[in-house]
Amino acid sequence: MFQGFMVNAWIGASIVAVVAGLVGFFVVLRGSAFVAHAIPNGAFAGAAGAALVGINTIIGLGIFAVLGALGIGWVSRRGRHDVATALVLVFMLGLGALFLSMTVEYAPEIYSLLFGEVLGISSTELTPTIALAVVSVLVIALLYRPLMLSSVLSDVAEARGISAVRVELCFLLMVALTTTMTVPVVGTLLIFSLMIGPPAAARSFTNRPLGALMLSVAFALVSVWAAIAISYKTNYPIGFFVGTISAAQYVLGRVWAAARQRRRPTLGRAPAAAAAS
Amino acid sequence: MSRVPPAGGEAPILEVEGVCVRLGGREILRDVGFRVGAGEFTGLIGSNGAGKTTLFRVILGLQSATAGRVLIAGHPRSRRNPLIGYVPQKFLLDPDAPLRARDLVGLGLDAHRLGFPLPSAKRTALIEEMLDAVDARAFADARVGNLSGGEQQRVLIGHALISRPRLLLLDEPLANLDLASGHEIVALLSRISREQQIAVLISAHEMNPLLPVMDRIVYMAAGRAASGTTEEVVRAEVLSDLYGHPVEVLHVHGRVLVVAGAHGDPGVANGALGAIEIVS
Amino acid sequence: MSHFLSPVFAPGFFQSSLVQIAVVIGALAAVVSAVVGVFTVLRGQSFAGHAFGDIEATGGSGAYLVGIGPLLGFLIAAVIGAVAMEAIGIQRVRGRDLATGIVLGAALGLAALFLYLETTASSTTGATISVLFGSLFAVSSSTIPLVILLSAVAVTIIAVLFRPLLLSSISPELAAARGIPVRLIGALYLLSLAVAAALAAITIGAILSTALLIGPAATALRLTRSPGRAMLSAGLLGVAATWIGIVLAYDSFLWPPVKQGWPVSFFVVTLVLVFYLLAGLPAAVRARAARTDQRARATASGLAG
Numbered sequence: 001m002f003q004g005f006m007v008n009a010w011i012g013a014s015i016v017a018v019v020a021g022l023v024g025f026f027v028v029l030r031g032s033a034f035v036a037h038a039i040p041n042g043a044f045a046g047a048a049g050a051a052l053v054g055i056n057t058i059i060g061l062g063i064f065a066v067l068g069a070l071g072i073g074w075v076s077r078r079g080r081h082d083v084a085t086a087l088v089l090v091f092m093l094g095l096g097a098l099f100l101s102m103t104v105e106y107a108p109e110i111y112s113l114l115f116g117e118v119l120g121i122s123s124t125e126l127t128p129t130i131a132l133a134v135v136s137v138l139v140i141a142l143l144y145r146p147l148m149l150s151s152v153l154s155d156v157a158e159a160r161g162i163s164a165v166r167v168e169l170c171f172l173l174m175v176a177l178t179t180t181m182t183v184p185v186v187g188t189l190l191i192f193s194l195m196i197g198p199p200a201a202a203r204s205f206t207n208r209p210l211g212a213l214m215l216s217v218a219f220a221l222v223s224v225w226a227a228i229a230i231s232y233k234t235n236y237p238i239g240f241f242v243g244t245i246s247a248a249q250y251v252l253g254r255v256w257a258a259a260r261q262r263r264r265p266t267l268g269r270a271p272a273a274a275a276a277s
Numbered sequence: 278m279s280r281v282p283p284a285g286g287e288a289p290i291l292e293v294e295g296v297c298v299r300l301g302g303r304e305i306l307r308d309v310g311f312r313v314g315a316g317e318f319t320g321l322i323g324s325n326g327a328g329k330t331t332l333f334r335v336i337l338g339l340q341s342a343t344a345g346r347v348l349i350a351g352h353p354r355s356r357r358n359p360l361i362g363y364v365p366q367k368f369l370l371d372p373d374a375p376l377r378a379r380d381l382v383g384l385g386l387d388a389h390r391l392g393f394p395l396p397s398a399k400r401t402a403l404i405e406e407m408l409d410a411v412d413a414r415a416f417a418d419a420r421v422g423n424l425s426g427g428e429q430q431r432v433l434i435g436h437a438l439i440s441r442p443r444l445l446l447l448d449e450p451l452a453n454l455d456l457a458s459g460h461e462i463v464a465l466l467s468r469i470s471r472e473q474q475i476a477v478l479i480s481a482h483e484m485n486p487l488l489p490v491m492d493r494i495v496y497m498a499a500g501r502a503a504s505g506t507t508e509e510v511v512r513a514e515v516l517s518d519l520y521g522h523p524v525e526v527l528h529v530h531g532r533v534l535v536v537a538g539a540h541g542d543p544g545v546a547n548g549a550l551g552a553i554e555i556v557s
Numbered sequence: 558m559s560h561f562l563s564p565v566f567a568p569g570f571f572q573s574s575l576v577q578i579a580v581v582i583g584a585l586a587a588v589v590s591a592v593v594g595v596f597t598v599l600r601g602q603s604f605a606g607h608a609f610g611d612i613e614a615t616g617g618s619g620a621y622l623v624g625i626g627p628l629l630g631f632l633i634a635a636v637i638g639a640v641a642m643e644a645i646g647i648q649r650v651r652g653r654d655l656a657t658g659i660v661l662g663a664a665l666g667l668a669a670l671f672l673y674l675e676t677t678a679s680s681t682t683g684a685t686i687s688v689l690f691g692s693l694f695a696v697s698s699s700t701i702p703l704v705i706l707l708s709a710v711a712v713t714i715i716a717v718l719f720r721p722l723l724l725s726s727i728s729p730e731l732a733a734a735r736g737i738p739v740r741l742i743g744a745l746y747l748l749s750l751a752v753a754a755a756l757a758a759i760t761i762g763a764i765l766s767t768a769l770l771i772g773p774a775a776t777a778l779r780l781t782r783s784p785g786r787a788m789l790s791a792g793l794l795g796v797a798a799t800w801i802g803i804v805l806a807y808d809s810f811l812w813p814p815v816k817q818g819w820p821v822s823f824f825v826v827t828l829v830l831v832f833y834l835l836a837g838l839p840a841a842v843r844a845r846a847a848r849t850d851q852r853a854r855a856t857a858s859g860l861a862g
Contacts, residue, residue: 029374033658034604041764078837082603083775087830089607090768094826097765101820115669142391149388152376152421155365156436159337160389161357190669193662200655203375207420212375237673243666250659257373371652 006232008126013224015133016182017194021217022140023178024195026171028203030151034082035072035172036195038089040179040188042068045096047113047188052099057113058128061188062180068092069172077165115239116187132181136174143170148209186224190239194220197246201253204260219249288351289314290360290444290476291336296345298331304500305331309345311495311504313444313478318470319504320487321480323497329480330366332497333448336478337363350443357389362437364430364447372422378432379417382407385436403439411435411465427458431465438469445470447479451486459486466490484511485532511535567808579693579803579821581701585708586756587769587795592715593753594774594795595787596746599726603775604654605642605747607767608661609754612638614763615664618671628700631758632707635751638664643744693760693803693821704756711752714745722746723784760799761822769795772829779836798828 027036046064047057068088076084100110140147150157150167158164175195182191198219202212227241291313298306306328313319323329334340336347338354347354349361362385370376383404387394394400408417411431416424421432430450437445447466451459467490470477481487484494488507495504496511498519503510510516511533517524523538570576597606613631620630638660645656715722725732725739733739750770757766777790802824809819 028655029371031371031654033654034607037604037607037658037661075834078841079779079833080598080601080603080775082601083598083771083833086603086607086767086771087775087833090765090772090826091830093764094768094820094823097762097820098823101823111672115665115672141393144393145384145388145390148376149384152370152374152381152384153365153368153433153436155339155368156363156433157388158339159358159361159363162389187669190662190665192658193666196655196658197662200659203373207375207377207418209375209380237669239669240666240673243662243664243669247659247663247666250655373652 008123009228010225012126012129013186013228014221015129016186016191017220017224018217019133019136019178019181020191020194021198021220022137022213023174024199024220025202025213025216026140026147026151027175027192027195028199029148030171032171032175033192033196034085036175036192038072038085039065039068039172039175040182040191042071042089042092043176043179044113044188045092045094045099048096048099048110051110052102058125058180061113062176064092065176065179066173069176070169073165073169073172112187114187115237116182116190116242129181132177136177136181139170139174139177143167147171186242187239190242193243193246194223197250198223201249204253204257223249290350291478292348292351293332293336294346294348296332296335296347297343298328298335298340299343300331306335306342307500309497309500309502311502313476313493315443316470316474316476317492318467318477318490319479319493319495320484320491321478321495321497322482322484322487323480324482327497328500329497330448332502333363333446333480336446337361359440360443362440362442362445364433364437364445364450366448366450367426367453368429368433370422372420374420374422376421377418378413378421378424378428378435379404379408381421381432382413382435382439385439407435407439410438410469412461425458426453427455427462430454430458430462434462434465434469438473438475442475444476444478447477449480449482451481451483463487463490488531488533507533513538565808566804567811570804570807573807574698575694576803576807578696578698578701580800582696582704582756583693583760583799583803583821584796585704586753586760587773587799588792589708589711589753590757590766590769591773591777591791591795592712592788593746593749594770594772595778595784595791596715596722596726597750598771598774598778599723599784600746602653602750603767603771605657606750606754606770608642608657608664609635609638609751610758610763610766610770611661611668612664613755613758613766615668615671617758617763618668618675622671622675626700628703628755628759631755631763632752634664635755636748639744639747639751643747692762694806696759700759704759707752707756711749711756714749718742718745761802761825762820765822765826768826768829769799772826772833773798776829776833776836779833779840794829794832798825798832801828 024036027033043061043065046060046062046067048060049064050057050060053060071088071092072085075088078084146157146162147167147170149160150162150164154164157167178195179188179191182188182194186194199212199216201219202215205215206212223242223245224238226245227238230236230241231238289312293312294310296306296309297304309328309332311319321329321332331340335342336354338358349355349358383394383400385407386400386403408414411434413428413431413435416428421429424432434445434447445466450462454462463486466477466479469475478495479487484491484507491507493505494507494510495502496516496519498516499521501519503515503519511526513524513526516526516535517538525536525538527534527536594606597603613634616630616632616634617627618630619634620627623630641660642657645660721732721737721742724735725737725742729739732742754766754770757769760766761769773791773795774787776794777787780790781787802821805824806819806821812819
């Protein structure tokens with residue numbers, strides 16, 4: 001499974017996993033699982049629209065991902081955040097439904113847009129993916145500290161001049177960017193599995209933020225590699241395995257955290273204090 | 278509205294003048310003014326709804342005032358206030374969030390800078406020093422979300438202090454703590470304030486835990502404020518004027534109780550309570 | 558009369574049995590969604606509400622594979638999903654959203670599998686679209702009794718549990734202190750949410766069911782604080798959106814470009830969003846007036862002193 005056309009699949013999937021792991025760390029930290037689900041799904045409408053109009057689906061995907069991100073930000077400033085996310089999401093899906101109903105032949109493409117078809121990546125498609133990935137990693141590295149503080153202590157961050165609104169916007173756009181990159185690999189419906197399963201599991205295994213970030217990437221890589229390998233052997237869709245493996249990682253993380261809680265309830269504390277408490 | 282002249286000497290670190298805030302049709306703050314001198318420990322006392330949090334938000338720049346102004350060390354409040362350290366009342370952090378106490382304190386140093394924190398001996402030393410200063414060594418490597426209320430307070434104080442502010446603002450730090458932890462926090466703050474000459478403005482709805490350490494008090498009621506020393510402010514006439522209805526001040530064993538007065542003239546009780554102040 | 562109505566209603570609208578079925582099912586779905594949706598918004602569980610929609614998509618694809626009707630597929634999947642979410646059962650909102658996401662991810666993965674098996678089995682992918690995005694006009698009249706039954710079940714659960722559910726939605730601690738079995742109530746609520754989502758899914762498709770569930774309820778809650786009145790308003794808004802959507806969808810058969818009609822789901826979802834944004838207008842106008850007022854005062858007092 002490592003010859004010729006598969007090489008692109010491995011490379012593409014690995015790149016996607018790295019970025020999803022990094023962005024996912026903040027998705028979980030900010031409790032934005034819904035947003036991570038909403039933006040990719042909304043982007044799907046863009047892909048459908050692009051197919052309708054006849055341009056590259058990735059462009060449509062990217063535009064709608066960004067529009068979705070901005071839309072969610074805009075509407076949630078005027079109402080409840082979770083309601084805003086839900087409505088923007090379904091509105092874009094509704095548009096997708098409309099576009100779909102107007103296109104004539106679409107079925108396999110739509111399926112792969114939704115659930116991923118990693119074997120279809122060509123070398124030319126890989127280049128923009130790599131470029132976007134580099135941009136994403138740079139942005140995350142740059143914004144790391146303000147993003148951390150604003151995610152955890154938004155008032156204090158605001159008092160230090162870190163605008164919560166701007167940070168949220170950057171975060172949403174990062175999710176949009178990640179979404180645009182994952183089309184060939186995991187599909188819009190399942191990218192969010194990669195963005196929440198591995199990071200959620202990672203946090204159970206370490207106290208340190210940077211450690212959790214690295215582990216998050218590691219788990220995401222394991223997830224896509226296993227998914228590709230099994231998908232290759234069984235011919236079943238890769239999305240199915242990503243969804244299941246991510247869920248398994250999450251459960252593993254929960255189990256580990258519970259076990260650790262029982263064994264060492266005072267993890268991180270100096271022995272004297274532990275004895276005293 | 279009597280305003281007490283500030284203690285003499287160095288320029289005040291914080292000046293609040295004539296601040297009014299109107300929100301949703303209601304006047305939250307009305308002509309609030311006071312000063313906090315360098316190194317002074319000031320208590321902002323008032324019950325819920327008196328406007329304490331709004332006042333803090335104005336000082337921090339999170340809320341704009343309808344009128345009046347705030348000066349930090351003589352300059353108008355700007356977007357970023359390196360001179361002010363802020364400790365919020367509480368923050369709900371996921372117990373699972375991978376952030377240790379020392380990481381949160383470290384963020385106090387440079388969260389506003391872009392990029393990753395490069396490991397450096399100097400940075401680590403500063404963090405260790407701060408952890409010692411707030412007695413947080415014992416749980417430095419535990420997840421912040423797992424800490425008790427008092428422990429989280431200390432970490433938040435460390436986070437605020439590490440950037441060397443001149444003024445520390447604490448929003449009701451004692452509200453959710455048991456008496457023992459509250460006592461520890463007050464002692465810690467008093468020590469830090471004295472040793473490092475940092476002004477402290479701490480809001481609370483109960484003044485008694487702060488009585489032993491407060492230099493000055495700003496008493497708030499119904500959006501208005503009176504400031505000065507405890508002796509000057511915590512008097513029946515002043516508080517009755519502030520509240521707008523009769524109020525009595527009782528001193529019992531060094532504690533102060535402010536209670537609603539019997540109907541009658543402000544400051545003089547005719548009813549069942551009828552006591553004159555016993556100053557211990 | 559017909560002369561007046563004909564620009565709005567395309568010919569044959571009132572006579573079409575498909576439309577009649579759609580109107581009945583759509584109205585029932587809207588009402589149930591409104592009732593359950595108010596609590597969903599109050600509890601901040603919009604994600605769970607949406608997750609049910611997607612989970613039902615899995616059920617729908619599975620049902621197609623096995624050969625049972627979509628509504629049953631939706632229902633079975635939703636109930637399993639509800640059980641899974643309850644089993645993971647986290648109290649904190651953040652943890653709950655995370656758990657919801659995980660269950661959803663697993664379910665969608667399963668959907669991927671089902672749809673794949675379908676295409677290899679029968680090489681038709683019409684199932685995907687109709688399951689995911691709904692085809693209200695294609696529902697047979699035989700489902701109506703089941704729809705009525707399910708509607709009754711969901712509404713009854715909510716009606717019976719109204720007060721304890723309200724208290725535990727607004728303040729679980731207070732409810733627990735009064736001896737209310739918060740967990741049990743939550744589970745029963747989740748069940749009625751599953752049913753409501755199934756009905757909404759039949760109307761506008763699994764993926765879009767959230768719109769009917771959340772939209773009218775959120776809009777109503779913007780306009781009134783009272784949950785009872787909110788349910789009433791939400792019901793009216795939901796039925797309005799659904800019926801107008803049906804009319805427009807029927808009319809659209811005559812529209813360009815393809816003369817095959819725009820989906821009902823698209824209209825309903827758009828209307829729902831529009832209603833929500835419109836409901837925000839009075840507050841926004843007030844806020845803007847207050848801001849200009851404040852600025853004027855600040856300028857005046859700045860000039861004065």
